[in-house]
Amino acid sequence: MNEMMERYIYDVTRRLPEKERGEVGRELEAGINDMLPDNPGEQDVIAALTTLGEPRILAERYRQKARYLISPAMFDPYISVLKVVAPVVAGVFIVLALLTGERTMGSVPYAHFQRVVQIFAQATEAALAGAMQAAFWVTLVFAIAGRRGYKAKPWTVADLPRPRDQKGVKIPRSSTVTGLILTVFFTGLIVIMLLRDEWFLVFANNSEIIPLFSPAARLRLIPFIIIQGSLSFAVSALKLYWARWNLPLCIVNAAYTAFWLGVTVHILHWPDLFSAEMIAFTDTLAGRLNTVPHITAEGIKTGFAVLLAAAAAIEIGTSAWKTWKGMRTPA
Amino acid sequence: MAEDELLQGLIADLRRGTLVLAVLSSLNRPKYGYSLLQETRGIRIEANTLYPLLRRLESQGLLQSQWDTAENRPRKYYALNDRGRTLCARLREEWRSMVREMENMLEGEEGL
Missing domain, CATH: 1.20.1300 (3 helical TM bundles of succinate and fumarate reductases)
Structure with missing residues (x-):
């Protein structure tokens, strides 16, 4: 078999379930050979493979079941859960980071400004880590549930949102979530600054430092x-x-x-x-x-x-x- | 340009619905993939659509297949089995009644 043909067939079949690879490979080889003239040259092979198109797409057509991590039916609940869980876990991580950071940094002789910058950096890092952890676990749970064939119960008219839910001026979810994160962050920060005397707002009068x-x-x-x-x-x-x-x-x-x-x-x-x-x-x-x-x-x-x-x-x-x-x- | 693209997309949608019937009704006698491609040229079916489709119809229990390795080039021949024949006949009826309905609709519109 021509080397390029072999590579093409491999690129298609490697994306298929193991038990189908052999047969699809044989079928493809036969199909491609039929598309070629007798004694084909390199250009003929290239033309035939180009007609068949991208191996990924061909493999997708051979695969009869669509592949996805989160099934379309579960995508909406997945996003809703993620939107609530990620900020909450991020908030918890911030508080934990500030509490442990406070302990470990207590002995380090940073200047005040540097300390504040350090706290912000730690909090941001913790928020990101928390959100990523939450996203990972939520995704994993939904992916496993989808794989195990969990199906949401069939829709009935009882699932329609009640009219009163649609009344009233909407509160943007993003602003509420931002509010939640900022509340956790600043409460933690201010408490820690209050606990550590010299961190709290100081006014400098020449070289003299005045606690507020x-x-x-x-x-x-x-x-x-x-x-x-x-x-x-x-x-x-x-x-x-x-x-x-x-x-x-x-x-x-x-x-x-x-x-x-x-x-x-x-x-x-x-x-x-x-x-x-x-x-x-x-x-x-x-x-x-x-x-x-x-x-x-x-x-x-x-x-x-x-x-x-x-x-x-x-x-x-x-x-x-x-x-x-x-x-x-x-x- | 945008009109052309849209039209091509709509035509592709129309054609997609005819593929299964076109393939099934060509398989009263055993045929291999490439010969089927030549035969269905009129409805412009692509090789990368036909080969997976044949496999799908076989796994759905409508076709049977057999390798012919006697020739220089081994070929896989597909043909309708009994179940495929019955279903194909019903699909054909459905198609004809749809065509009649569509023709009536289109003629009615044109008369306006």
């Missing part, structure tokens, strides 16, 4: 941050579940927003929130800037509280408006 919070307030803040993070996570999970604005979600969201506003304003009024050094620094700053002599730590606090209240009002207002818009529109 007083040591007592710093530790008292931690449970608040954790509660805030958990509640935010829960609200995002509800958004993911309902996927549309509705009255219960609007109420929960408003309650949560009011809660964190109240807590934050309360914390801002702790008399020992800022460190003595920080207060002294803002006072000297105010003293130096004669044009705006009223800048004090108190003034900053009040300004900040007003800004937060405005943000909270906007959040509650927007969600209420979206809910009202959805309820008003007929299904």
Whole structure:
């Protein structure tokens, strides 16, 4: 047999089940020989093989069952599961990485900025690793289920989505998932920064380093941050579940927003929130800037509280408006 | 250009449906792949479609095959078996009634 023909037949048959290779190979050889004139030259063989086309496509036609990793019937549920599992596992990986990273990096004398960069790098790496792990295992489970002939139950009209599910303004899944990831990330980051005194926002006054919070307030803040993070996570999970604005979600969201506003304003009024050094620094700053002599730590606090209240009002207002818009529109 | 491509695609779709009937109805007598290619030239069936199709029809129990190794070139001959003959006859009937229906439809449209 011509060498090129042999290679062609091999390239087709190697993609087929073992028990079919011999027979298909013989058939192909006979078919190709019939396409060739007597005493064929190299060009004749090339022409015949080109007519038969790409070996991969020919093999696909010989193979009577389509091959796939995830069957078309299971593709939609596969994507839905992946979209939920991957971000959650990524979040868990971030928290784990920050906790272990905190322990191992404690003894390394990095500069503050480098440490923050290091934390971001670690968190990103962990998020990617988590998402890949999740994708791998979800794919494996679905591939095995498909291979074992798992079939979703036959469709009936009862499977149609209920009309109320289609009412209301949609909440983009991507924004909710991003929210979930950021919540886990920043809650973990802030708690760790609070635990490690020298990591938290420092103001440099010439060569002097000024911690932002007083040591007592710093530790008292931690449970608040954790509660805030958990509640935010829960609200995002509800958004993911309902996927549309509705009255219960609007109420929960408003309650949560009011809660964190109240807590934050309360914390801002702790008399020992800022460190003595920080207060002294803002006072000297105010003293130096004669044009705006009223800048004090108190003034900053009040300004900040007003800004937060405005943000909270906007959040509650927007969600209420979206809910009202959805309820008003007929299904 | 886009029109041409679209038309070619639609024609290919039309032709695809006729392949099985064309092949089955040519196999009352045993034939090998290449001779069948020559015979069905009118409906432009490709070698890389025909060879796998013959194998599929055999595994579906409509054809029987036999190698002829007496000649210089060994060839695999395919022919309808009893089941294939029965099914082919029914397909032929179906085809004829479809053609009649289609003709009626097309003539009706043209008359408008």
